[in-house]
Amino acid sequence: xxxxxxxxxxxxxxxxxxxxxxxxxxxxxxxxxxxxxxxxxxxxxxxxxxxxxxxxxxxxxxxxxxxxxxxxxxxxxxxxxxxxxxxxxxxxxxxxxxxxxxxxxxxxxxxxxxxxxxxxxxxxxxxxxxxxxxxxxxxxxxxxxxxxxxxxxxxxxxxxxxxxxxxxxxxxxxxxxxxxxxxxxxxxxxxxxxxxxxxxxxxxxxxxxxxxxxxxxxxxxxxxxxxxxxxxxxxxxxxxxxxxxxxxxxxxxxxxxxxxxxxxxxxxxxxxxxxxxxxxxxxxxxxxxxxxxxxxxxxxxxxxxxxxxxxxxxxxxxxxxxxxxxxxxxxxxxxxxxxxxxxxxxxxxxxxxxxxxxxxxxxxxxxxxxxx
Amino acid sequence: xxxxxxxxxxxxxxxxxxxxxxxxxxxxxxxxxxxxxxxxxxxxxxxxxxxxxxxxxxxxxxxxxxxxxxxxxxxxxxxxxxxxxxxxxxxxxxxxxxxxxxxxxxxxxxxxxxxxxxxxxxxx
Numbered sequence: 001x002x003x004x005x006x007x008x009x010x011x012x013x014x015x016x017x018x019x020x021x022x023x024x025x026x027x028x029x030x031x032x033x034x035x036x037x038x039x040x041x042x043x044x045x046x047x048x049x050x051x052x053x054x055x056x057x058x059x060x061x062x063x064x065x066x067x068x069x070x071x072x073x074x075x076x077x078x079x080x081x082x083x084x085x086x087x088x089x090x091x092x093x094x095x096x097x098x099x100x101x102x103x104x105x106x107x108x109x110x111x112x113x114x115x116x117x118x119x120x121x122x123x124x125x126x127x128x129x130x131x132x133x134x135x136x137x138x139x140x141x142x143x144x145x146x147x148x149x150x151x152x153x154x155x156x157x158x159x160x161x162x163x164x165x166x167x168x169x170x171x172x173x174x175x176x177x178x179x180x181x182x183x184x185x186x187x188x189x190x191x192x193x194x195x196x197x198x199x200x201x202x203x204x205x206x207x208x209x210x211x212x213x214x215x216x217x218x219x220x221x222x223x224x225x226x227x228x229x230x231x232x233x234x235x236x237x238x239x240x241x242x243x244x245x246x247x248x249x250x251x252x253x254x255x256x257x258x259x260x261x262x263x264x265x266x267x268x269x270x271x272x273x274x275x276x277x278x279x280x281x282x283x284x285x286x287x288x289x290x291x292x293x294x295x296x297x298x299x300x301x302x303x304x305x306x307x308x309x310x311x312x313x314x315x316x317x318x319x320x321x322x323x324x325x326x327x328x329x330x331x332x333x334x335x336x337x338x339x340x341x342x343x344x345x346x347x348x349x350x351x352x353x354x355x356x357x358x359x360x361x362x363x364x365x366x367x368x369x370x371x372x
Numbered sequence: 373x374x375x376x377x378x379x380x381x382x383x384x385x386x387x388x389x390x391x392x393x394x395x396x397x398x399x400x401x402x403x404x405x406x407x408x409x410x411x412x413x414x415x416x417x418x419x420x421x422x423x424x425x426x427x428x429x430x431x432x433x434x435x436x437x438x439x440x441x442x443x444x445x446x447x448x449x450x451x452x453x454x455x456x457x458x459x460x461x462x463x464x465x466x467x468x469x470x471x472x473x474x475x476x477x478x479x480x481x482x483x484x485x486x487x488x489x490x491x492x493x494x495x496x
Contacts, residue, residue, distance in 0.1 A: 038432060039431060321431050
């Protein structure tokens with residue numbers, strides 16, 4: 001990857017103008033932070049509104065009368081019953097029940113609008129083409145940029161450009177003109193805060209970003225704070241907290257599998273790895289993704305081994321840092337199910353030290369989602 | 373009193389009594405971002421040059437702090453332990469890490485002067 005030419009989003013020049021420090025991410029040259037730094041950006045998003053460029057992510061449309069039914073053959077999620085302009089979290093699974101990627105699906109009147117991870121988008125599009133390309137059209141949208149406006153004042157700012165957006169609730173979307181710029185946006189995000197993800201044509205992405213940044217509440221936020229915000233919100237990062245070796249049950253994502261797709265449901269199974277996942281739904285998995293909080297100051301990061309009081313290895317950390325809002329080290333980790341109950345104390349091995357961590361509920365900070 | 377630098381982006385201030393004070397450079401704290409945690413060595417412990425003597429961590433990453441010269445740790449900055457952001461706000465003064473009693477003062481000759489260090493940063 002390091003030798004490959006990095007791709008640029010439509011906002012690349014704006015990031016440089018704003019003084020961003022750029023890093024390679026998902027094949028793109030992306031802003032990791034702006035001059036104020038990760039901590040200030042994180043706090044600003046929790047207090048006001050942060051603007052994120054997430055144009056590296058994959059956007060696509062599935063078009064055709066059978067699109068929802070077809071997509072259900074690739075995800076353990078209820079897509080058929082998803083109402084118009086309703087959005088839902090989903091997972092592409094493999095035959096072993098592992099996770100190929102996580103994604104967002106929104107039903108629109110004429111298609112399903114799908115957002116996938118940057119690092120997975122090429123394989124996801126190939127997976128969709130191969131799996132359901134005969135039943136619906138799979139149309140990538142590389143001409144669309146994606147902006148996220150996140151934080152408690154996101155709605156205040158966006159409503160100045162179009163008051164109608166304030167009527168949306170969490171995980172719903174719609175087509176809106178923002179000060180004359182046509183967009184499709186959803187009230188969702190990756191920070192745990194109220195906010196919006198805005199799909200806009202690349203030719204108007206900079207103009208929209210500048211309109212948003214013109215409001216005193218809005219500051220640009222880089223990938224560094226995006227990571228600490230999503231971690232405090234208890235949200236998984238693909239390739240770290242979930243991957244092809246983790247199942248939705250192990251990943252504590254069973255809430256994403258609606259009843260209708262579970263054993264006994266009207267459309268149970270019928271997706272890759274259903275046998276493995278159904279067995280785990282019934283009998284549990286040997287390990288489970290949990291949240292961990294430390295009472296000490298030392299951050300515990302990805303890869304740290306977890307042991308019990310006797311020193312026996314019981315798990316591993318998959319994401320971790322000092323949470324800027326909770327002001328404590330927080331982590332996501334896989335633990336043996338015997339040690340995964342809330343309140344269980346384990347120890348993380350960091351360098352030559354053992355630091356105590358307690359299995360804790362996620363999110364680590366209260367969500368700010370607007371449910372109406 | 374003069375200041376030397378290491379390729380690991382640490383500064384080494386030579387004190388009047390011949391001991392040295394060690395910290396991280398402006399460039400180092402800038403590259404790390406907001407420092408949220410430091411792990412400091414034990415007072416009284418001796419290390420060889422290039423040994424890992426501590427750790428400095430930001431929200432983004434952890435980095436080792438190396439012993440710039442061989443010697444014994446005589447003092448660590450407890451204020452930095454309590455407020456790691458001193459490494460960002462005042463890296464060359466209030467944000468110092470530890471003091472060392474030199475085992476071999478000739479090792480100081482192997483460190484860079486300010487001009488050489490500026491050159492290193494410029495080319496990094």
